[in-house]
Amino acid sequence: MSLTKEQLLDYYRKMRNIREFEETIHRENTTGEIPGFLHLYCGEEANAVGVCAHLSDDDYIASNHRGHGHCVAKGSDPRLMVMELYGRAEGLCGGKGGSMHIADLDRGSLGANGIVGAGAPLATGAALTQKVKGRDNVSVCFFGDGASNEGYVFEAMNLAVILKLPVIFYCENNGVGEGTGVDYAVGADSIADRAAAFGMPAKKIDGTDFFSVYDAMEEVVAHCRAGNGPYFVEAETVRFYGHFEGDPQKYRLKEEIDNAKLHRDCLKKFRSRVIEEGLATTEEFDSIDSDLVAAYKGYVAEAKQAAWPRPEALTEDVYITY
Amino acid sequence: MSLTKEQLLDYYRKMRNIREFEETIHRENTTGEIPGFLHLYCGEEANAVGVCAHLSDDDYIASNHRGHGHCVAKGSDPRLMVMELYGRAEGLCGGKGGSMHIADLDRGSLGANGIVGAGAPLATGAALTQKVKGRDNVSVCFFGDGASNEGYVFEAMNLAVILKLPVIFYCENNGVGEGTGVDYAVGADSIADRAAAFGMPAKKIDGTDFFSVYDAMEEVVAHCRAGNGPYFVEAETVRFYGHFEGDPQKYRLKEEIDNAKLHRDCLKKFRSRVIEEGLATTEEFDSIDSDLVAAYKGYVAEAKQAAWPRPEALTEDVYITY
Amino acid sequence: MAEKSIRTAIGEAMRAEMRRDNNVILIGEDVAGGQGCEGELDAYGGVLGISKGLIQEFGADRIIDTPISEMGYMGMAVGAAASGLRPIAELMFSDFYGCCWDMLYNQAAKFRYMFGGKAVTPLTVRTMIGAGASASAQHSQSPYHVFTSLPGMKCVVPSNAYDAKGLLIQAIQDDDPVIFCEHKALYDLPLAASEVPDESYTVPFGEANFVREGEDVTIVALGLMVHLAAGAADELAKQGIGCDVIDPRTTSPLDEEAILESVQNTGRLIVVDESSARCGFAHDIAALVASQAFDCLKAPIKLVTPPHTPVPFSSPLEQAWIPSGERVAAAVLEVTMGLDAKTAMDTVMAAKSAAA
Amino acid sequence: MAEKSIRTAIGEAMRAEMRRDNNVILIGEDVAGGQGCEGELDAYGGVLGISKGLIQEFGADRIIDTPISEMGYMGMAVGAAASGLRPIAELMFSDFYGCCWDMLYNQAAKFRYMFGGKAVTPLTVRTMIGAGASASAQHSQSPYHVFTSLPGMKCVVPSNAYDAKGLLIQAIQDDDPVIFCEHKALYDLPLAASEVPDESYTVPFGEANFVREGEDVTIVALGLMVHLAAGAADELAKQGIGCDVIDPRTTSPLDEEAILESVQNTGRLIVVDESSARCGFAHDIAALVASQAFDCLKAPIKLVTPPHTPVPFSSPLEQAWIPSGERVAAAVLEVTMGLDAKTAMDTVMAAKSAAA
Numbered sequence A, B: 001m002s003l004t005k006e007q008l009l010d011y012y013r014k015m016r017n018i019r020e021f022e023e024t025i026h027r028e029n030t031t032g033e034i035p036g037f038l039h040l041y042c043g044e045e046a047n048a049v050g051v052c053a054h055l056s057d058d059d060y061i062a063s064n065h066r067g068h069g070h071c072v073a074k075g076s077d078p079r080l081m082v083m084e085l086y087g088r089a090e091g092l093c094g095g096k097g098g099s100m101h102i103a104d105l106d107r108g109s110l111g112a113n114g115i116v117g118a119g120a121p122l123a124t125g126a127a128l129t130q131k132v133k134g135r136d137n138v139s140v141c142f143f144g145d146g147a148s149n150e151g152y153v154f155e156a157m158n159l160a161v162i163l164k165l166p167v168i169f170y171c172e173n174n175g176v177g178e179g180t181g182v183d184y185a186v187g188a189d190s191i192a193d194r195a196a197a198f199g200m201p202a203k204k205i206d207g208t209d210f211f212s213v214y215d216a217m218e219e220v221v222a223h224c225r226a227g228n229g230p231y232f233v234e235a236e237t238v239r240f241y242g243h244f245e246g247d248p249q250k251y252r253l254k255e256e257i258d259n260a261k262l263h264r265d266c267l268k269k270f271r272s273r274v275i276e277e278g279l280a281t282t283e284e285f286d287s288i289d290s291d292l293v294a295a296y297k298g299y300v301a302e303a304k305q306a307a308w309p310r311p312e313a314l315t316e317d318v319y320i321t322y
Numbered sequence C, D: 001m002a003e004k005s006i007r008t009a010i011g012e013a014m015r016a017e018m019r020r021d022n023n024v025i026l027i028g029e030d031v032a033g034g035q036g037c038e039g040e041l042d043a044y045g046g047v048l049g050i051s052k053g054l055i056q057e058f059g060a061d062r063i064i065d066t067p068i069s070e071m072g073y074m075g076m077a078v079g080a081a082a083s084g085l086r087p088i089a090e091l092m093f094s095d096f097y098g099c100c101w102d103m104l105y106n107q108a109a110k111f112r113y114m115f116g117g118k119a120v121t122p123l124t125v126r127t128m129i130g131a132g133a134s135a136s137a138q139h140s141q142s143p144y145h146v147f148t149s150l151p152g153m154k155c156v157v158p159s160n161a162y163d164a165k166g167l168l169i170q171a172i173q174d175d176d177p178v179i180f181c182e183h184k185a186l187y188d189l190p191l192a193a194s195e196v197p198d199e200s201y202t203v204p205f206g207e208a209n210f211v212r213e214g215e216d217v218t219i220v221a222l223g224l225m226v227h228l229a230a231g232a233a234d235e236l237a238k239q240g241i242g243c244d245v246i247d248p249r250t251t252s253p254l255d256e257e258a259i260l261e262s263v264q265n266t267g268r269l270i271v272v273d274e275s276s277a278r279c280g281f282a283h284d285i286a287a288l289v290a291s292q293a294f295d296c297l298k299a300p301i302k303l304v305t306p307p308h309t310p311v312p313f314s315s316p317l318e319q320a321w322i323p324s325g326e327r328v329a330a331a332v333l334e335v336t337m338g339l340d341a342k343t344a345m346d347t348v349m350a351a352k353s354a355a356a
């Protein structure tokens, strides 16, 4: 393992941060105080963190409806994200975006997105910016197996190939889009195979294993930074909760979920491997966990008390000038 | 050769019919009497005829902006099509559609289309009708190499695969979309390769050779009629004239066009092979040609004199009831 | 006859039509749900459960779950409609129309005209509209003004369960393409529930419903707005101000006569509309009246619309975004009593707190 | 200063801005042409030759030909705009907006608001509108009413070369997304040509242009319609009827004041508009005036729009579809002299044949 202890604990902290974010929302949502649709990322944390580990603030990501994890991994402040989910003035988007529209341009985040697949053309555009400006930055589009059937995702892939743009199409294949299984929705044998047919190299990786993601992305990001054009990655991963909060998930077997939580939990896998290899201790991990539990308690308490947006905010920031 | 003399002369007549249609329009257009955009099919006739040879009125086609050939091949009356191009009341669409919207529902033609690639979902829909009604009819979508980059064409392909629909995606690759070459616009090595990545069988054929088209389609149509799902065909073909009438075609070399006309003219190739094999005579072909020349002279003369649509037609047929 | 929700009414309409005619099919994302999964088929029955049970009865050939490919499946529905089926295509949120619009805008709606009257495209698009669910800027819009402006397309915006069932059956039986807009706040709103016969019936297009009758002001409202307007009218009636509340039910065709006749009586018009602050349905009605019934008008026409902004997420902002009963009542006071906007709103709020 | 066509003016605006700012790029289908072909590069320079020569000067990194993938390249332009470039994206015909609308509707226009004021998306979409070229139902539309109704988007509809250059430079420099609508009949129309400085200049958004001034009627018109209205006004002036002809130039932002002030003087309003027979730009202006300047109105507001039909192909039908100078003049006679519609049109036609 080439990672230092500091790095390992740092990546764990990021993954655990996302997990705690989502578990907190999952719990608090039952009180009815969090408005709107919520799509939780629990189970998929290794992807966001393993990808963003290789990115700087000058690299861009475009996320999707299941965006909390990507945003945290890209460096957005979870405290402000919690505020946003509660619709408060101090929220990352002033309370005007909510869960599906958390963005953070200063951190190179083009935002979560309520339109499935929309991030693919957008991330391709950010890659065009890098190319035109002659920088070696890259952009990453996170999208799901369901999104992989949107025509504009293919269009973006083709554009990226012919313009040789530094964009990574990172497909989080959690096996299901809403309540429709990937085996039904995708006519091809594999999503990654499609990439090849657009003239793009592709990798298929284990998205429940941080190290699989991290190592693959090291190579992929380097490929793109070096000006070799786009890359496609299909990561097999799992979604612990429903499509949205409140989804009874009848399309899944309980054993399927239990099994995933038991054997394919990226956090558990990370901990046990690192501990096994003697690179960190249970106590060290536990202390990260408890720090985060405490932090999120604070975020929620604060958010519930925080001020609502001023009424004038309703008509502000539609245009820069008008 | 398994085709009878009668069949051979019949297919030749159809191809020659299309050629004469287009040459007539090409000539008459210089007088300024034909309004609107015109996209001629000259050079590509073997495709329309070789495909439609296997279809009945109960099978559907969806065509594109370069639709005259497909419509003639599917059995629409060229006299009424010429009327339509002149915008006359007797035109196939009452003069209200024009070149880019010639349709003939009674003949199973869902129409030419001004929106590149739009025919792919539409033809897929006609195939769905066949499946739901339990018929063994098929539908064919004609589209170009340029159209092959539209996202909804991929979406239609994926839908056709997963629903196992009897639709044939027939890509007329004439090497160029407007003034952009296929090698630039298509990131993959070959358009046909993409099909495979959607889980669909594909063939690449010579679209300047009637027999290549005819034979391939015999198999392909049979495959679809038998309920085996969709098929993709990429036909390499050539466009003799500009993208639209009036296009100076600076993006092409004159030699390229001359060469195509000399060596890749599907009509010449058909004649010489059939004559060589002793299945028909030059005189027989020539007499077909001169019949058609005379017929089109008549169509044009008639169209120029024909009545315009009644003024009330302006507001008719927007709705069936309103 | 039982009191039923709009949700139930819509489900009944689809089931009745699918039983009546084998050519009726349903196409959309998760209209059944569970395809390709290990759990239950029909796990969703549409994200709101409205088509629940249909796949059990009609099978997967007629209840077609699609990949997330709006342009593809909408175009497939259009092609199926033009070739002999009578599809219902569900666009989950109307906000997604930008992902499939060409298939309606340039295809379905134009076939008949472009093809010289020879095409028949009996497509019904069911789609969700409306703010109020904290669903934010991309899941809360009501673009029926765009649908209304499209020649060749019909557009329905029901406000109650009885109408919803009858209008949806009409839409499915109609030979023209129709967009049927379901306001998400209405599905289970008690006010929108009504006595709905178990049997089939149709409500004709282009016939407005007079929700309230009165002499002083005409209020035109659609969908959820009908209930705000009716509530305001009831309050105003107590103060002796009578409102004609007209629910056109279909924006295209539009019952122009009902609106013009009402304005001929009242001399005043207010339009309550969630679609848009610019070029919206409210503007269409205002223009109709200002051009065709100008001579009867005694006061400025008032438009009660959202501001020219996206739909905000935060609840207080979103509530301020949606036209309110108070704004309707204030507009009525402006045009009947000549109050200025501020005084009118103060009066309404004062009456409200007095009542509470 | 030379007389230039709109075509030339638009080309000059792009070139000037690309020279000024390296972040300005052009994206679209065949904006150069010839990529991947054996013949000449820059073979088209846009299907109408407007961007001809730009790739020679700015290279293929900045003049980007795309595959036929509207949603993909429009989204790419949006993403590029949000990350630091200032793209001009050409949508060849506005009729194709249904193939890429989501990227403008739910993305570009909403970023700033949804993201709490932190996004900057300086995108300019150039697109062709308008009937009259026998281009039929899918290549002749003018959906700027839809663009206008979208909060977060600005919309420009220039009528002459001077404005076109200044407004396009303003659009490119503007930090908000803008749709710039070019009427295909105007590119080479001598009436639309004007003295255009070689240097750069901007025409501000939201400031209407008074094309003609008069006391009796206000006529609001955009794009090609401005010239019909001005022609009608000139004829009417000979008969002693004075028209204020107002060209708003931008539909969003809209110079409401100019329109309201004019109507305060004239007491009469006619809107000439090619966008739509329902929920169109004309309806928006009518509603503005009927709600804000009602008390000054002396006559019904008249809308001169196309019928509620697709654009027909056949020339006589298409000519009847497009609003005409005669219809404008007749509308003026209706509102000034109280003539009924038929008498007004007969009077106009009689005057016309007398003149000929």
Ligand SMILES: Cc1ncc(C[n+]2csc(CCOP(=O)(O)OP(=O)(O)O)c2C)c(N)n1
Residues within 6 Å of the ligand: A065, A066, A114, A115, A116, A143, A144, A145, A146, A147, A148, A174, A176, A177, A178, A239, A243, C029, C068, C070, C092, C096, C099
């Ligand atoms: C254009 C569009 N179509 C449909 C939806 C509704 N929708 C939201 S998420 C989702 C499923 C997405 O599945 P996938 O891409 O696999 O992501 P996952 O939810 O599994 O992370 C759907 C259908 C949408 N938001 N946008």
Ligand SMILES: Cc1ncc(C[n+]2csc(CCOP(=O)(O)OP(=O)(O)O)c2C)c(N)n1
Residues within 6 Å of the ligand: B065, B066, B114, B115, B116, B143, B144, B145, B146, B147, B148, B174, B176, B177, B178, B239, B243, D029, D068, D070, D092, D096, D099
């Ligand atoms: C959606 C859409 N985008 C762009 C155009 C403009 N356009 C018309 S034909 C064409 C080229 C099509 O190329 P291809 O599919 O190869 O067909 P070909 O003309 O070569 O037969 C383009 C770009 C259009 N009509 N519709």
Ligand SMILES: [Mg+2]
Residues within 6 Å of the ligand: A144, A145, A146, A172, A173, A174, A175, A176, A177, A178
């Ligand atoms: Mg998924």
Ligand SMILES: [Mg+2]
Residues within 6 Å of the ligand: B144, B145, B146, B172, B173, B174, B175, B176, B177, B178
């Ligand atoms: Mg081609």
